[in-house]
Every structure is written in C-alpha cells, then in structure tokens.
Amino acid sequence: MEIKNISQRIFRSTAKTAENKSESCANHTNPFGVNFKGNLIKADVFVKPAENKGKMWASAIVGSMNSINESISRRLDSVVDFGNRIKANACDLWNQTRNNFEIPMLPNMKNIINNAKEKISDMSTYSVKNLMKRDRSELDAMLQDEITIKLLGA
Amino acid sequence: MNNDKKLSNIIDALANHEDQSSIEVLERVGTNCPDDEVRRLTARALVNKNTRDSLAIVIVSRGKGINDLSTNVAMSAINELLSLDDKSRAMDLLSDAEENHEDEAVRETARSVKALMAFS
Numbered sequence: 262m263e264i265k266n267i268s269q270r271i272f273r274s275t276a277k278t279a280e281n282k283s284e285s286c287a288n289h290t291n292p293f294g295v296n297f298k299g300n301l302i303k304a305d306v307f308v309k310p311a312e313n314k315g316k317m318w319a320s321a322i323v324g325s326m327n328s329i330n331e332s333i334s335r336r337l338d339s340v341v342d343f344g345n346r347i348k349a350n351a352c353d354l355w356n357q358t359r360n361n362f363e364i365p366m367l368p369n370m371k372n373i374i375n376n377a378k379e380k381i382s383d384m385s386t387y388s389v390k391n392l393m394k395r396d397r398s399e400l401d402a403m404l405q406d407e408i409t410i411k412l413l414g415a
Numbered sequence: 416m417n418n419d420k421k422l423s424n425i426i427d428a429l430a431n432h433e434d435q436s437s438i439e440v441l442e443r444v445g446t447n448c449p450d451d452e453v454r455r456l457t458a459r460a461l462v463n464k465n466t467r468d469s470l471a472i473v474i475v476s477r478g479k480g481i482n483d484l485s486t487n488v489a490m491s492a493i494n495e496l497l498s499l500d501d502k503s504r505a506m507d508l509l510s511d512a513e514e515n516h517e518d519e520a521v522r523e524t525a526r527s528v529k530a531l532m533a534f535s
Contacts, residue, residue: 380416383416383421384416387416387420387421387424387425388424389424389427389428389431392424392425392427392428393428393431393432393433395428397429397432397434397436397437397440400425400428400429400432400437400440401429401440401444403425404422404425404426404429404440404444404445405444407418407421407422407425408422408444408448408450408453410418411418411419411422411450411452411453412449412450414418
C-alpha cells in the first residue's frame with residue numbers, strides 16, 4: 262500500500278465522520294440539535310442560572326444541614342465509642358486485678374483481722390483491772406497455765 | 416499479748432486482789448516456780464503490796480525474795496525494797512530476821528539489806 266492511499270483513506274474516514282455528525286444533528290427531533298458526548302442536551306440546560314438561584318441556595322442549605330447532622334452524629338458516635346472503650350478497659354482492669362489478687366489478699370486480710378481481734382480480746386481479758394475482778398482460784402489456775410506454757414516454750 | 420505480759424498481769428492482779436489469800440497463791444505458785452523470771456515478778460509484786468505478810472515472804476523465807484539463789488531475783492527484790500516510799504514495815508521485818516532467824520544466811524542477808532535501806 263502506498264503512502265498516498267493511506268493518507269486518502271485517513272482523510273476520507275475523517276470526512277465521513279464529520280458528515281455523520283452533521284446528519285445526526287439534522288435528522289434529530291431536538292430543536293437545539295446539540296449532542297454532548299452522545300447524550301442529548303435538553304432545554305433546561307440552557308435556562309439562565311439566575312432563575313435557579315433560589316433553588317440552588319435552598320438545596321445548598323439543605324445539603325449543608327444534612328452534612329452538619331452527619332458530622333455531629335459521627336462525632337457523638339465516636340464519643341460514645343470512646344466512653345464504651347474506656348468502660349470496657351476499666352472493667353477488664355478490675356477483673357484482672359481481682360482475679361490476680363483475690364486469692365492471696367483475702368486470707369491475709371482475714372488473718373490480720375483475726376489476729377487484731379485476738380489481741381484486742383487478750384488485752385481486755387488479761388488487763389490487770391479485769392483480772393482483779395476474777396475469783397482467786399480462777400487466777401490461781403490461770404497463773405499455773407501460763408507458767409506451764411512458759412516452761413514448755415522454753 | 417505475749418506469755419510474759421500475761422504472767423506479769425496475772426501476778427499483779429493477784430498481788431492487788433481484794434482477797435488477801437491471793438498472797439498464798441503467789442507464795443505457793445510464784446515463788447516456787449523453776450523459772451527465774453516468774454520468781455522475780457512474784458517477788459516484785461509482793462514487795463509492792465507492802466503488807467507484813469507479803470514482805471515476810473520475800474525477807475524471811477529461805478530461798479525466796481532477797482534470799483533467792485538466783486542473783487537476778489535477789490537483786491531485783493532488794494531494788495524493789497529500796498524503792499519503797501514507806502520502808503517502815505520492811506525495816507521491822509529485816510531487824511527481826513537479823514536478830515531472830517534460825518538460818519545464818521538469812522540473818523546475814525537481812526543485815527546487809529537493812530544497812531542498804533538505812534543509807535538509801
């Protein structure tokens with residue numbers, strides 16, 4: 262194939278496309294006779310923007326209100342999520358602490374409380390003032406018991 | 416409360432008990448105890464009671480109070496006697512023991528303690 266033929270073929274095809282376009286415009290019922298990227302352009306596109314200005318403002322306000330609501334609800338959701346997360350973390354920490362320390366702490370506390378009760382009871386029972394209220398024979402037995410304990414301990 | 420504190424309180428309670436026969440318990444149980452500390456506490460309580468009966472146990476009885484074989488117990492009893500505010504009863508008993516007691520060791524001890532008390 263020659264270079265000349267190639268160029269003719271190219272130009273011819275281009276011309277044909279232009280013809281097709283003009284034909285499609287001429288044959289169409291659209292009074293404006295305009296296509297844009299294959300879509301038919303209707304009359305309302307050509308209405309002056311000033312006429313739609315009110316509608317545009319209203320639509321803009323409604324749109325912005327919606328977006329404000331969405332942003333507020335999004336922020337509220339994130340705050341609620343944050344609170345729930347903190348609560349969950351605190352519960353986890355408490356459960357973990359309780360599980361870790363429950364077993365060793367409670368017996369120690371019981372022992373401390375029991376020892377304290379025993380000491381308070383002893384201080385009351387073995388105070389000189391209270392001992393003097395007891396019978397002589399009772400004190401005799403108590404003295405012998407304590408001496409026995411001392412001798413066995415030594 | 417430990418055992419020593421309980422013993423000390425029981426001995427003090429017996430020494431200060433309204434029933435005068437409680438001194439008999441201290442003599443029978445306390446001064447015959449094999450433990451030095453119990454004997455020391457008993458002698459101290461009897462001296463502090465400062466009656467003729469209680470002082471007689473620590474001054475006149477052989478092997479008890481100021482005549483105890485344990486130096487610690489004897490010195491503690493002498494120290495309590497020296498600390499008394501009213502020494503009159505103790506001095507009478509010491510004079511009587513110095514002159515009339517059958518045991519030479521008791522008479523010698525009574526003489527020494529009486530001399531100490533006279534100078535204190």
